[in-house]
Amino acid sequence: MNRTVVRTEDLWKVYPQEPKPVEAVRGVSLEIQAGEFVAMAGPSGSGKTTVLNLLGGLTRPTRGRIWIGEDEITALSDRELARLRLESIGFVFQAFNLLPVLTALENAEFTLLLRGVPAEERHRRVRELFALIGLDGLEDRKPGKLSGGQQQRVAVARAVIGEPALVLADEPTANLDTATGAALLEVMERLNHENGVTFLFSTHDPRVMERAHRLIHLVDGSVESDVAQGVRGGVGHDR
Amino acid sequence: MTDSSIWWRIAWRNLWRNRRRTAITASALAFGFFVSVFMIGVADGIVDSMVEDGTRIVTGQIQVHDPGYRPERSLHSTLGGRDGVDVSAFLDRIGEVGGVTGAAPRVYGGGLLSSGEETVAAGFMGVDPLLEPGVSGILAAVTEGRAPRPGAREVAIGSEMARKLGVGAGAELVLVVPAADGSMGNDLYTVSGVFRTGLPGLDAFQAVVPIDVFQDLLALEPNRIHEIGIDLRSASAARDVATEMEVVLSSLGVEVAVEPWTVFRRELYEYVSMASAANSIIVFIVFAMAIFGVANTMLMATYERRREFAVVRALGGTPGSVARTVVFEGIVLGVVSLIAGALITAPVMMWVHAHPIDLSGFTDEIRAAGSVMRPLIQVAYSVKGPLISSVALLLTSLFAALYPAFRAVRVPPADALAGR
Numbered sequence: 001m002n003r004t005v006v007r008t009e010d011l012w013k014v015y016p017q018e019p020k021p022v023e024a025v026r027g028v029s030l031e032i033q034a035g036e037f038v039a040m041a042g043p044s045g046s047g048k049t050t051v052l053n054l055l056g057g058l059t060r061p062t063r064g065r066i067w068i069g070e071d072e073i074t075a076l077s078d079r080e081l082a083r084l085r086l087e088s089i090g091f092v093f094q095a096f097n098l099l100p101v102l103t104a105l106e107n108a109e110f111t112l113l114l115r116g117v118p119a120e121e122r123h124r125r126v127r128e129l130f131a132l133i134g135l136d137g138l139e140d141r142k143p144g145k146l147s148g149g150q151q152q153r154v155a156v157a158r159a160v161i162g163e164p165a166l167v168l169a170d171e172p173t174a175n176l177d178t179a180t181g182a183a184l185l186e187v188m189e190r191l192n193h194e195n196g197v198t199f200l201f202s203t204h205d206p207r208v209m210e211r212a213h214r215l216i217h218l219v220d221g222s223v224e225s226d227v228a229q230g231v232r233g234g235v236g237h238d239r
Numbered sequence: 240m241t242d243s244s245i246w247w248r249i250a251w252r253n254l255w256r257n258r259r260r261t262a263i264t265a266s267a268l269a270f271g272f273f274v275s276v277f278m279i280g281v282a283d284g285i286v287d288s289m290v291e292d293g294t295r296i297v298t299g300q301i302q303v304h305d306p307g308y309r310p311e312r313s314l315h316s317t318l319g320g321r322d323g324v325d326v327s328a329f330l331d332r333i334g335e336v337g338g339v340t341g342a343a344p345r346v347y348g349g350g351l352l353s354s355g356e357e358t359v360a361a362g363f364m365g366v367d368p369l370l371e372p373g374v375s376g377i378l379a380a381v382t383e384g385r386a387p388r389p390g391a392r393e394v395a396i397g398s399e400m401a402r403k404l405g406v407g408a409g410a411e412l413v414l415v416v417p418a419a420d421g422s423m424g425n426d427l428y429t430v431s432g433v434f435r436t437g438l439p440g441l442d443a444f445q446a447v448v449p450i451d452v453f454q455d456l457l458a459l460e461p462n463r464i465h466e467i468g469i470d471l472r473s474a475s476a477a478r479d480v481a482t483e484m485e486v487v488l489s490s491l492g493v494e495v496a497v498e499p500w501t502v503f504r505r506e507l508y509e510y511v512s513m514a515s516a517a518n519s520i521i522v523f524i525v526f527a528m529a530i531f532g533v534a535n536t537m538l539m540a541t542y543e544r545r546r547e548f549a550v551v552r553a554l555g556g557t558p559g560s561v562a563r564t565v566v567f568e569g570i571v572l573g574v575v576s577l578i579a580g581a582l583i584t585a586p587v588m589m590w591v592h593a594h595p596i597d598l599s600g601f602t603d604e605i606r607a608a609g610s611v612m613r614p615l616i617q618v619a620y621s622v623k624g625p626l627i628s629s630v631a632l633l634l635t636s637l638f639a640a641l642y643p644a645f646r647a648v649r650v651p652p653a654d655a656l657a658g659r
Binding site for chain 1: 245248249252253256546547549550551552553554555556557558560651652653656657
């Protein structure tokens with residue numbers, strides 16, 4: 001039985017700007033089921049990052065409602081949102097955004113640490129995950145001593161280590177070369193496949209779009225199409 | 240429950256991301272600590288010196304009287320009244336009290352001293368020449384001749400008095416005083432020596448005679464004294480010792496007033512209190528200047544890390560955890576600065592303590608609040624200076640971090656992640 005991880009209802013984000021307000025997101029309604037591997041594509045300025053920020057509770061919608069699991073996040077306080085992000089949402093950023101003063105292991109275990117997981121368990125889980133995604137032996141390196149691909153894999157590890165209901169990835173392969181981007185995508189696919197992690201990522205990259213099980217096209221802040229492409233995922237439909 | 244060690248770790252490592260900036264900021268705080276401790280040490284040194292010199296010249300640091308003796312200082316108000324006291328028993332009991340280094344009996348009277356045609360008014364202090372040096376420095380201040388000997392009709396007079404009378408050591412003076420029996424006591428005394436304390440009033444008016452012959456002149460029995468002057472190991476302990484002494488002496492069955500120098504040298508005490516207040520102002524000014532520099536540096540560092548704060552928020556960190564990274568960084572900076580400051584300050588303090596800076600080439604003895612100070616800059620060791628300065632430094636770094644922390648909390652995560 002499918003379980004809805006994300007649901008939005010007539011989502012709008014308008015930035016007040018002179019001379020005319022900018023409508024970054026216009027009436028987006030979508031549902032994502034647990035275990036889906038969803039790509040959100042669209043040209044620059046189509047509202048992909050804004051949608052991800054809205055779903056992650058990093059910015060509040062001008063209008064509309066968002067549910068993550070059972071929680072309607074548009075009604076939560078900043079503190080409750082922080083708790084929800086900690087327990088239910090993982091983020092992967094285009095620019096990696098690892099904390100530069102922490103080692104790879106410390107970055108990856110960060111969310112577990114915020115949750116108060118004991119050190120021994122944190123380290124065990126990170127080492128297991130690092131082995132799975134090809135980062136073993138790099139635990140003590142600071143981000144500055146890692147390649148772009150390695151940094152992004154640490155960022156993915158950080159996003160999934162707490163087994164969140166949803167991972168939001170904002171153009172995760174954009175700063176990587178082709179081979180590294182493909183390898184990272186493989187890692188994310190494997191985590192989706194083997195661990196059932198739900199991914200929603202924004203992308204420009206046609207190869208990434210091809211490998212998504214469901215592809216949502218955004219144009220000018222609205223969903224232009226929402227198509228199921230693979231074996232996994234829920235309903236897909238053209239708009 | 241979040242393990243707070245991560246925030247300390249982040250704070251510590253963040254501090255060393257820009258080593259030069261941290262070194263400059265920590266140096267400013269460390270220098271502020273040094274200035275604060277040094278200035279308090281110098282001020283305490285001056286105060287200690289004033290109290291030491293101001294009480295050592297003549298008064299002692301505690302005095303024991305008959306309760307009615309001050310302020311009139313009547314000739315008849317001797318300890319134990321007309322019956323007097325067992326002076327030796329008093330001295331023995333006083334010697335048993337912790338912190339006491341010396342005690343000596345005294346008798347006072349006022350009268351005239353004449354030499355030929357010259358006559359001056361004088362305050363006479365009858366002292367035990369053997370015990371008095373353990374309490375006051377007046378006999379040690381004799382610069383010409385020597386101190387009077389016990390049982391001898393000898394007098395030591397101040398240098399200004401000697402000048403007025405036109406006499407020196409070996410001269411003979413007629414001493415006239417109203418005695419306790421209503422008669423006028425008078426006798427011929429030899430000037431054994433001339434003292435110079437540096438205090439104009441004392442040098443012009445005071446004369447010191449052996450207590451036994453002076454009691455005889457005043458028609459007072461040997462067990463009738465006006466005062467016991469007491470010297471202590473530490474002048475700052477005077478109030479506590481006086482309280483304890485009052486209890487000890489009450490067992491002798493004689494009602495007495497035990498007063499520390501803070502009571503009978505009120506002007507000196509007020510001066511010392513004022514100096515302590517000035518210390519607080521020094522500390523406040525030093526660290527008030529530092530706080531703006533530190534806050535500015537931390538604000539810059541905070542601005543550079545907007546994206547990292549946004550990442551922490553995105554990963555589930557609360558606004559409080561973002562504030563904590565900044566505040567902890569301020570505290571860590573404070574501790575590092577404190578260690579650096581202590582390493583700079585300790586050797587300088589030790590050196591100046593061991594080698595006081597001599598200003599005698601620039602100025603003569605300094606007189607203030609009835610005290611004479613040597614022209615030396617000497618720092619006093621105390622727990623107070625480093626303690627106050629440490630607390631001030633840590634509070635400075637903490638307060639300097641508060642506004643940057645407030646700004647860090649208000650970073651909008653989505654905007655900061657987008658580089659806006």
